[in-house]
Amino acid sequence: MDLVQRYIAAVQRELPQTKRDEIGRELNANIMDQLDMLSEQRGELAEADIAAVLKQMGHPRTVAQQFVPPQPLISPGYMSLYKSTLFMVLGILFLLQVVDSTSAWLSSQMSFLLYMKSLASGFMQDVLLGFTSITLAFWLMSRFEPGQSSQCEQSWQPEQLPKAGPHWQHISLQDIFTDLATYVFLLIVIWFPLWLSPEQLANSRFLFTDSAHQILKWASPLALLGIANSLWQLKQRFWSRSMLLSNIVLNAAFVAVILLLVASDPLLKLETEAWQGVLQLEQLERAAVTGLVITAMFPLWEVVRDILRLRKLA
């Protein structure tokens, strides 16, 4: 009978503390009944017979899970809300990290690679904190109110559903937050002298000439419009004709500004001594122009894409 006691103890270890004694007691009674029936048929039981009965009952963990099925960390009723909250909060944390890292980069001698590393590591820390806090909050909600559906799910109306459209009409949160991060980055880069001390300003590594910086300043309302546009997308989450039109106008304006920057000569304000022996100034200027032309391809691609989409919606 030592095998039976070991088996029951192994099952009990997999059970919550509050249910161990009762389930163990019941399991013992059930096993004993089975062994009694077997011994009536075969006479005295050998250890191998007992082992065969226990083996047939299943692994202790499986038996424990049959008595107390494992509960998911987040109850299925909350899963959709959990995922939306997670994406939304991580998106906002990404924006805040862009602000933080970009400000640090512009006010120091940090290289671009270090800036990317600071952005990535800072965001990873935020992700860990955000993910843990949100998961813990939803775990607590799942424990105390497992079947609760959100207010939104209870009061929905079929008439409020968006029109059935092609797959691309749904705007993903990832796209919205990427755009928002780009606009915020742009605004910080353009207006960074406003919040820097004279000392920090002296140390700063702003590379554009005054005339190129002036063009960027004139373009900053575009970044603000972009933020408004992204917030509108965040609210609607569905491409409409008016939304596509505003996106086309916005991206076309960005293409124009970037091409204007390309045309401004000289584009970069460089310290000749710092770059001596590394790269020639003409090469750097040419690389910056090429980089800007490539950058212009992205909004240009969106313009073409949105025009095609607009024609499909017509």
Add this chain to the structure above:
Amino acid sequence: MTTAQLDKMRLELRRGVLVLAVLASLKQAHYGYSLRKQLQEGGIDIDEGTLYPLIRRLAEQGLLDSEWRQGEGRERRYYQLSQLGAELLTQLTDEWQQLNAALGSLLGSATEENS
């Protein structure tokens, strides 16, 4: 269809019916093993891993009353249908009979079409 798929669907099909079979069998008091024997004799084979946790769940839901009794030199937990369980069993039996009649005609017409 693979054997695994068939087994899975059979399991799903039996899951709800087993509750009804267990409730119906517990009009008289039974302990776990005796209930299993009674179900087997009635043509319903159910393994311990499914039956014992199922009885406990039904008892936790208030559908079964239970008590520990001494017998044959050992204690056993006996289960019997509670008042709530008896009411539920009546409703479930009606539901089952309606479903069975509807399915019978559906399956009957499907068999005729196939033959």
